[in-house]
Structures are given as C-alpha cells and as structure tokens.
Amino acid sequence: MQICPSILEPDIKSLLATIDRLSPFYKYFQIDIADGIYVPNKTVQIDDLIYYLSNQVTKLPTNFIFDFHLMVKDYKTEIEKLEKLRNLITIENVFIHFDLLPNYQLLTTNYSLSIGLALNPKDSATDLTTHYPLPTTPCIQIMSVVPGVQGNPFLPETLKKIEQLRLLGYKSKIFLDGAVND
Numbered sequence: 001m002q003i004c005p006s007i008l009e010p011d012i013k014s015l016l017a018t019i020d021r022l023s024p025f026y027k028y029f030q031i032d033i034a035d036g037i038y039v040p041n042k043t044v045q046i047d048d049l050i051y052y053l054s055n056q057v058t059k060l061p062t063n064f065i066f067d068f069h070l071m072v073k074d075y076k077t078e079i080e081k082l083e084k085l086r087n088l089i090t091i092e093n094v095f096i097h098f099d100l101l102p103n104y105q106l107l108t109t110n111y112s113l114s115i116g117l118a119l120n121p122k123d124s125a126t127d128l129t130t131h132y133p134l135p136t137t138p139c140i141q142i143m144s145v146v147p148g149v150q151g152n153p154f155l156p157e158t159l160k161k162i163e164q165l166r167l168l169g170y171k172s173k174i175f176l177d178g179a180v181n182d
Helices: 012-022 046-054 075-085 104-110 125-131 156-167
Strands: 028-034 065-071 090-097 114-119 139-143 173-177
Touching (some): 012 046, 046 075, 075 090, 090 139, 114 125, 125 156
Parallel strands (some): 090 114, 114 139, 139 173
C-alpha cells in the first residue's frame, strides 16, 4: 500500500503551500483539477501550473511525482495541457471519470500519459467492464466520496469495489480517493 495525498486547492498559491507543507513527508501527490462544471467546485487550473513552472515563478523538486485527477467535462483539453506540463514535472497517472465514457483507446493512442479511470460512488465495477477491457486499464481510482468538494463523508460501501474489481480479474493498481483519513 502506498499513501499519496490528494490536493484540492482553489488557486496556485494554496496548492504550492500545501505541497510545501507536505513535502517533508511525501514525494508523491495527486492534484485534483475541477472545472466547476463536472463538479460544483473549481480548483487551481493546469494553465496556472504551466505558467508558474515555465516562468520560473516557482520550482518543484525534481524527485516529486504527480498524478492528476480530472474532475472536468472537457478532459481532452486538460490532457493536452498535461502533455505540456509533463515537460516541467513528473506525471505518473491521469484519472478521467468513467461516467464521461471517454474513448479510452483513442486517448491511450493519442497521448503518452498513463490514463486511468475514476469510478464515482454511483458507478459499478461491472459497468466498467461493459465499456472497457480491464487488462488494458493501467489504474483505476475508486471514489470513496461524492467528488468535487473537500469534507464530503467517506462512503464505506465503495470499498466493496476493490474486491469486485479483483474478482473480475483486474490485476493492476487500484487507488482509493476521498476522506480516507476519516
């Protein structure tokens, strides 16, 4: 098991302050990107990170690794931005919400990032298998809260999806996101 803090911040300064505060303990972070459309909340945007890092406004240690959780309607545009950002920081995984039914084969063909799928509490593991072949999905993130806002309560029934995915033959990484520290 690996612990990777998820960071949901409204602006670049708050995001960088949180990374700085957590950096003595972690080198692997997940940054939540919300557009205010797919979820009601809006967070720091990828454009802000690109600007700050490319203009030397700030620097992040080169040994830090980042995942990105895209809680956005227009995930293709955000993935294109992440392709640029990966020249400035190390990006390991990008999560897109399953209920948006992304053309997964097209995404994995057109982009060099590792793209995983996020399952909301209302999504079932078996629904995932009707749309995507599990062996080709490098990682799946199970949302243990309703996504978009910090402070939503942990939903223990979402933990059953881990077992369901394993019983369906999924052997790759499973991430759990949302109120895990509760």
